[in-house]
Amino acid sequence: MDILINGIGLVLNIETLLVIFLASLFGIFVGAVPGLTATMAVALLVPLTFYMDTIPAIAAIVTTSAMAIFAGDIPGTYLNIPGTPASAAYVGESYALAKKGRAREALGINLVCSVFGGIFGTIILIVVAQSLAEVALQFSAFEYFWLAVLGLSCSIFISVGSRIKAFLSLLFGVLLSTVGLDMMSGAPRFTFGVPDLMAGINFIPVMIGMFALNELISYYGSRSEKKNIGIDDSDSVFRQVPNHLKRYWRNMVRGSSIGTLIGALPGAGADIAAWISYGVGKGRSKEKEKYGTGNVEGIVDASSANNSGISGAWVPALVFGIPGDSITAIVIGVLYMKGMNPGPTIFMDSTGMIYALFLVFIVANLMMLPVGYAAIRLSKLFILTPSRILMPAILCFCIVGAFAINNSVVDIWLMLIVGLVAYLLAVNDFPMAPAILGLVLGKVVENNFMSAMLRTGGDLTSFFARPISAGLGVAVILLWCSPLLLRAYRRYRANRAAIAP
Amino acid sequence: MTTPNRPFSVLIASSLAVAMAAASGSALADYPERPLTLIVPWAAGGGTDATARTIARALEEQLGQNVNVVNRTGGSGVVGHTTMINARPDGYTIGLATGEVNMMHWQGLTNLTFEDFTPIAQINYDFPGIQVAADSPYDTLEALLEAIRTEPKGTFTASGTGQGGVWHLAFAGFLMDQGIDADQVTWIPSEGAAPAMTELVSGGIDIVPSSVPEARSMIEAGRVKSFAVMSPERIPSFPDIPTTQELIGSNYQVGEWRGIAGPKGMDPDIVATLEAALEAAYQSDTYQEFMQQQGFGTEWRDAEAFGQLMQEMDGVFGDIVEQVGLAN
Numbered sequence: 001m002d003i004l005i006n007g008i009g010l011v012l013n014i015e016t017l018l019v020i021f022l023a024s025l026f027g028i029f030v031g032a033v034p035g036l037t038a039t040m041a042v043a044l045l046v047p048l049t050f051y052m053d054t055i056p057a058i059a060a061i062v063t064t065s066a067m068a069i070f071a072g073d074i075p076g077t078y079l080n081i082p083g084t085p086a087s088a089a090y091v092g093e094s095y096a097l098a099k100k101g102r103a104r105e106a107l108g109i110n111l112v113c114s115v116f117g118g119i120f121g122t123i124i125l126i127v128v129a130q131s132l133a134e135v136a137l138q139f140s141a142f143e144y145f146w147l148a149v150l151g152l153s154c155s156i157f158i159s160v161g162s163r164i165k166a167f168l169s170l171l172f173g174v175l176l177s178t179v180g181l182d183m184m185s186g187a188p189r190f191t192f193g194v195p196d197l198m199a200g201i202n203f204i205p206v207m208i209g210m211f212a213l214n215e216l217i218s219y220y221g222s223r224s225e226k227k228n229i230g231i232d233d234s235d236s237v238f239r240q241v242p243n244h245l246k247r248y249w250r251n252m253v254r255g256s257s258i259g260t261l262i263g264a265l266p267g268a269g270a271d272i273a274a275w276i277s278y279g280v281g282k283g284r285s286k287e288k289e290k291y292g293t294g295n296v297e298g299i300v301d302a303s304s305a306n307n308s309g310i311s312g313a314w315v316p317a318l319v320f321g322i323p324g325d326s327i328t329a330i331v332i333g334v335l336y337m338k339g340m341n342p343g344p345t346i347f348m349d350s351t352g353m354i355y356a357l358f359l360v361f362i363v364a365n366l367m368m369l370p371v372g373y374a375a376i377r378l379s380k381l382f383i384l385t386p387s388r389i390l391m392p393a394i395l396c397f398c399i400v401g402a403f404a405i406n407n408s409v410v411d412i413w414l415m416l417i418v419g420l421v422a423y424l425l426a427v428n429d430f431p432m433a434p435a436i437l438g439l440v441l442g443k444v445v446e447n448n449f450m451s452a453m454l455r456t457g458g459d460l461t462s463f464f465a466r467p468i469s470a471g472l473g474v475a476v477i478l479l480w481c482s483p484l485l486l487r488a489y490r491r492y493r494a495n496r497a498a499i500a501p
Numbered sequence: 502m503t504t505p506n507r508p509f510s511v512l513i514a515s516s517l518a519v520a521m522a523a524a525s526g527s528a529l530a531d532y533p534e535r536p537l538t539l540i541v542p543w544a545a546g547g548g549t550d551a552t553a554r555t556i557a558r559a560l561e562e563q564l565g566q567n568v569n570v571v572n573r574t575g576g577s578g579v580v581g582h583t584t585m586i587n588a589r590p591d592g593y594t595i596g597l598a599t600g601e602v603n604m605m606h607w608q609g610l611t612n613l614t615f616e617d618f619t620p621i622a623q624i625n626y627d628f629p630g631i632q633v634a635a636d637s638p639y640d641t642l643e644a645l646l647e648a649i650r651t652e653p654k655g656t657f658t659a660s661g662t663g664q665g666g667v668w669h670l671a672f673a674g675f676l677m678d679q680g681i682d683a684d685q686v687t688w689i690p691s692e693g694a695a696p697a698m699t700e701l702v703s704g705g706i707d708i709v710p711s712s713v714p715e716a717r718s719m720i721e722a723g724r725v726k727s728f729a730v731m732s733p734e735r736i737p738s739f740p741d742i743p744t745t746q747e748l749i750g751s752n753y754q755v756g757e758w759r760g761i762a763g764p765k766g767m768d769p770d771i772v773a774t775l776e777a778a779l780e781a782a783y784q785s786d787t788y789q790e791f792m793q794q795q796g797f798g799t800e801w802r803d804a805e806a807f808g809q810l811m812q813e814m815d816g817v818f819g820d821i822v823e824q825v826g827l828a829n
Contacts, residue, residue: 043545043572046545046554047554047570050554050558136699137699137702137703137724138703139699139703140699140700140703140704140705141700141705142705180575180576181575181576181577181579181610181663183663183664183690183691183692184664184690185664186577186608186610186663186664186665186690186827188576188610195576195579195580195583195611196575196580198575198576198577198579198580198610199574199575199576199579199580200575200576266695266696266699316699319722320698320699320702320718320719320722320724321695321717321718321719322695322696322698322699322718323695329544329545329547330545333545333547333550333551336551336794336795337551337554337555337791339794341717341718341721342718343717343718343719343721343722345721406572406573406574406575407571407572407573408573408580447690451689451690451691451705454658454687454689455658455687455689455705455706457655
């Protein structure tokens with residue numbers, strides 16, 4: 001009991017609470033600016049955490065990342081530009097709602113789902129961290145291969161419009177993912193002697209190019225250069241929330257569970273959690289056709305998943321010192337530096353540190369409600385600012401963001417080229433989402449496949465030799481066959497109906 | 502036509518030279534008069550990054566200027582090291598070079614070699630350990646080595662870095678030292694020690710020859726056991742792990758060095774200033790306590806000795822790369 005009180009004391013003091021408050025403002029800002037990501041925000045915090053005590057340092061990171069992931073939805077809703085990659089899965093959904101004059105309603109439900117997801121993930125972290133980490137540790141290359149294939153397949157199934165175009169877009173992303181030093185053979189591919197390309201194509205500049213720059217080009221490309229964003233946001237932030245929650249609470253719980261689990265898997269973070277949850281949600285929805293047209297259900301699915309993914313990623317980080325995503329990869333370094341070594345011993349520590357850490361998560365996520373509400377009200381800025389000022393400002397941040405992730409000028413060029421290509425693709429109705437997912441997951445599929453083949457001497461049946469791997473494999477193959485099976489079933493029913501009368 | 506101009510151009514040239522000498526002279530006297538940049542070729546949050554940030558903080562106290570850490574990651578270290586050697590050799594951009602400098606060029610990944618750097622000081626040296634899963638059927642290093650020797654080629658798999666990375670080469674060298682073919686154990690490339698650790702625990706691979714601190718949390722969790730470390734002495738923070746010399750009398754000790762270096766052609770006075778500041782930073786409590794806590798090996802070499810080490814290790818890794826069949 002003393003430990004618990006100690007822990008509470010570590011959090012509920014002026015210093016820590018002030019840090020949480022300031023970090024939430026910082027997180028909102030970084031998340032809401034297209035081009036700047038949550039990972040980048042946390043990386044920027046690292047030098048500052050040197051000068052803080054352990055708990056404020058962790059509080060700063062937790063708060064910033066959670067806020068940034070939520071705030072990424074703000075420009076997504078108003079401008080159709082996701083603020084962070086984790087919002088990319090459902091940016092079309094919230095933008096469509098905003099065009100109907102329901103911007104604040106979309107952000108309100110977004111905010112509540114984010115808070116719920118974050119706290120849900122934290123509770124899982126507190127209650128079952130150790131057993132969940134056990135599950136995550138059963139995953140080897142075979143399981144990761146199937147999981148990545150599942151993610152790629154989902155990107156086709158959730159896309160709106162032509163599946164062939166979605167597939168081609170996916171292949172474009174996979175092609176980009178092959179650039180760089182091949183981890184397996186150690187050979188450089190498509191680098192043209194440019195050392196920067198050895199590192200491969202970073203998906204942040206690509207995402208900025210695809211969503212933000214593409215949007216800017218089409219804005220300037222359209223004849224009717226509007227003076228302002230044509231979005232009305234006079235609706236109420238929270239009024240519709242209870243109704244939506246009543247209808248979609250299952251989606252929220254499911255999204256949070258998927259998010260926590262995906263977040264807990266090493267190497268898959270909030271962005272992939274949002275994609276998969278959105279895909280699963282669409283697959284199980286009674287109103288599939290509404291997805292992509294401004295559907296609250298899809299927002300609930302994905303926005304609860306990305307915030308719970310942030311919390312879930314801490315599970316393997318705390319229990320085994322293995323990062324669940326790119327943010328916790330940085331966190332682990334900070335934890336070590338603060339002498340709070342990740343590992344099972346962290347739960348036996350007698351100074352109440354671990355309780356303080358859990359409490360930080362809860363406080364940070366609750367803080368999201370007022371700060372997030374203020375941010376939503378302030379987003380009127382996007383509308384009040386004339387486009388001829390807003391658009392160039394966004395371009396500036398795009399360039400800064402593309403440069404800052406790796407301090408590389410090559411990434412700026414990459415962002416510009418990809419933006420142009422994306423514009424051409426978008427004009428011809430190719431969806432962007434599969435290309436992004438192809439870039440993110442292409443390497444995962446390839447490396448895990450090669451790794452599995454190397455160690456089994458090329459035995460393809462090994463993908464079905466482990467129980468979890470076999471289960472995932474069967475699920476993927478069923479998903480692939482589902483359109484065929486559905487068509488066969490419909491024909492069968494139509495035949496019967498024709499015979500019956 | 503050109504003749505009348507010549508004295509004039511000579512005058513301009515010489516006055517420029519004088520001006521530049523004066524400028525650089527004053528710059529030298531005041532060095533450093535603005536913040537320094539320290540390039541790290543590995544990702545934020547990893548072991549090298551943490552080492553860099555700690556030495557940067559200790560160095561700030563010595564120089565009275567900020568030392569900003571900039572991560573330039575990717576391409577197995579090629580990107581960051583290339584940035585280092587392409588920087589202006591004015592002493593304001595330095596980097597934390599790592600042992601990969603001695604490996605990459607042998608594999609044809611880059612043209613840069615240790616000769617493109619101005620060595621300033623070595624601050625760390627880590628040796629590989631031999632880690633297996635806690636439920637591995639082998640209980641001792643001897644039993645494991647015997648099994649590797651007798652079982653067919655490819656029965657055992659190991660991981661911990663990319664193809665031709667430090668732990669791959671160090672382990673291959675160890676096998677050869679034991680009279681075993683380097684390809685008797687299949688190397689499964691990975692993005693680093695952390696993902697290899699999960700593979701080890703999930704049963705996907707058999708051995709991870711990373712440094713012991715990289716296996717620390719898994720060892721403490723009781724999921725991984727470390728048979729031995731290939732260092733001259735036991736690591737102070739892991740006193741229970743014997744050295745390979747104690748166990749099997751092997752004198753093979755090849756590991757990963759990390760040190761501060763700049764681009765070729767730095768002013769000797771600036772190098773001397775940095776070297777002295779680094780020595781004080783290296784001795785500082787900030788740095789020593791951090792390294793002690795992490796279990797990272799501390800090893801000091803001044804500019805000259807560091808240059809010699811780079812040269813010596815270049816030959817060692819050249820041989821290993823050749824014998825493993827990765828030379829290009």
